[in-house]
Amino acid sequence: MNHNWKPRELNPDEIGTAANAAALAEYLRGIDLAALLTAEKALVMRGFGVAPGELDDVLDALLPDRLAYVHGNSPRTKVGRNVYTSTEYPAALAISMHNEMSYASRWPTRLAFYCETAPGSGGATPVIDGELWLESVGPEIRESFADGVRYLQNLHGGYGLGKSWQQTFETEDRSVVEAFLAESAATWEWRSDGGLRIEQLRPAFVRHPVTGAEVWFNQADQWHPAGLGDETARALTQIMPPEDLPQSATFADGSPIPDEYITKIRDLGLEKAVDVDWHVGDLLLIDNVLVGHGRRPFDGPRRVLVAMSGTDEA
Template sequence: MATEKFFQELELPQQKSQDGVLFPAVLSPNYSSDTTAVDLYGFKEAIRANKTWLESLLNERGVIFFRGFPVKSSSDFNGVVEAFGFPEAFYVGGRASRTKVVGRVYTANEYPPDQGIPFHHEMAYVPDFPSKLFFFCEEEPGKGGETPVVLSHIIYEKMKERQPDFVDQLEEHGLTFIKVAGEEDDPSSFTGSSWKSTYKTEDKNVAEQMAAKLGTKLEWIGNAAKIITGPVPAVRFHKETQRKTWFNSLAVSYNGPASDQSNKHNTSLELGNGDLVPDDAVKDFMSILEEECVAIPWKKGDVMLVNNLMVLHSRRPLLKPPRRILASLWLAVIGVAGHVPDFPSKLFFFCEEEPGKGGETPVVLSHIIYEKMKERHPDFVAQLEKHGLTYIKVAGEEDDLSCFTGSSWKSTYKTEDKNVAEQMAAKLGTKLEWIGNAAKIITGPVPAIRFHKETQRKTWFNSLAVSYNGPASDESNKRNTSVELGNGDPVADDAMKDFLRILEEECVAIPWKKGDVMLVNNLMVLHSRRPLLMPPRRILASLCK
């Protein structure tokens, strides 16, 4: 097996046996069989060659700790994380102070290192939380400063056993998180990012728009912002392991008993129904975290990959400097295509040139998207089924290769004659409005949900992800497409956030190899394309009725 050529598992005294395997997985170079894995280039090539296995191991164990590889600098680390080919999760809405170092690498947290940071799932309070986290030890701590990790399903199960009523409340109501953020970062707090840093703007109106996209409300207190997020789920179901996880930031935001006026934290939380979080339940929770966690002392060059959907992490106080831990956050994204009456029923894709890195074509079963959206947003789905969708695109007379919907009206309708283009558009149930030499193409209303007779299931058959441009109030959006409900109402932003999240959770992305052919049932499956991180890539397609 190729894996045995490059990697070997180590056993460290800090690991714990969980479900019959060691947590976390610790990998080192397999010196006995291949020396190329001990240089940086060999390490990155090994990651690319064994990515499927590494992802499988990550989903099984929750954390992979890479030790003994020659990762010496932030630039080396950036190259290593990019070798995995995961799309970056941009740090918008986060509450820690972080500074970009290089590429996709940031400081982990600028809170004073002699202070600890409680356990949490990264950005669990926003819809677009990262699915994977990388940490890198650039400077080895003199003493302390570990990054403990713990399997989230174990915390859920033990809390369900010890505090069943509290867990029932969490599952029913979720949590509401509150933070007061100033206009300048406060490095003395582990949640000290300013509202300007949190939303990447100095404009209060833009900050409010960004917050709304994340399901968050801002209330202004002078130049400070009270950030109210929720209610959001506190317990989630992890599909791969078929287990419930303790997916929240309760430990970070809990401020102790309300009667304790000495507490000066800038965060607080409550149950989604407004009730207080019981102090005795939190004490049990904190105790379980410490009992079940694993803390491996950092060594220079260590890289830790964390499945953020499965594992909580924290930081212990640094007892003896120095310490420099860097971080990178990653997330996969998927889209969808197709909204004309004569759509193809089958698609073929062929890999003529294998991608160096990235460039996958993710696929996801459409009926699953429908069912999950029906469960989470029944009113929105009912509107889609009743009214359908109307798509709008402004197409120039020349193709725009910088845009994935950049075909000109001449290419779209295979003509240079505006009259012929109008006739062709009419046959497709589409209307053209001319704006000089550009065409405003209006398609619809068309069905957004279809019934697949072979499987007897409803499918999410639309191009919503491709055409959605964010809130109408966001004037910064310059895309050439937009979409609205068939009755003219805007598409609900909160429903869109959940929709994109579900796509990410349910998709499958198999790395292309030269000669691969993929046949897709377009009536059952949505597809997309991930960014190419390393050329070449040449994928050909054929569309069939």
């Protein structure tokens, strides 16, 4: 394992192209992008001046089958053809490291980020090698998560904390939601108040389908009350049992995960990560299994868009 890993940077001088979006898209279509991404784990594309109106063409080269953010748990706004704002979370708070939708039965294999508006300061997207994260948490935590993570999600029907089931699944049709959940091997219950409770048992680690590398791959620290990052969220845990929160996590057998495990996992992820700073027009492409990502706090405006493609499953 390379403990000094960092994303590979592609710029016009290195790849020998003009410094514009069309040249970048043409270059990406002419290489074995899948092999390059698997080898490098993450790619940063800088100096091409990609404007918002040119983004679709570049994303088409990066993401062969752009996906909708169905069953996503973070607040986002859809701004284009399966293009979304990155997580809309208070600027003063960090977003801990995670692999996108690792709590679900299917997850995107690639994520592409695009900087439309650079932050005034801070706001980097940290990325972490999943093998390093798995190694870093230590044998005690790894062994305790060997059977996986049990996720519990409470989605309201229109009014309440967190996201509604309609926002989460991008539909008003309960039968569409039920079909999705049945295929996901989740259990669910429609509540008398119009809400939906979902329970899922998922692995805590997975192996990459090409390299075979075993990586830390779960969102226990983001779903667990001890991982909540602001005073309002923490206050909720004083007045609501974990099973009634918008989301919570336990060990596979339903027993509680110790708070100190959660904070160690979260803090190690942020500590071991490599920051990708943003300039207008930059793009970042990551292998969503090999690499986790997060967000550093920032000042001023910041608008980073995200799109995803490909699905893999437990």
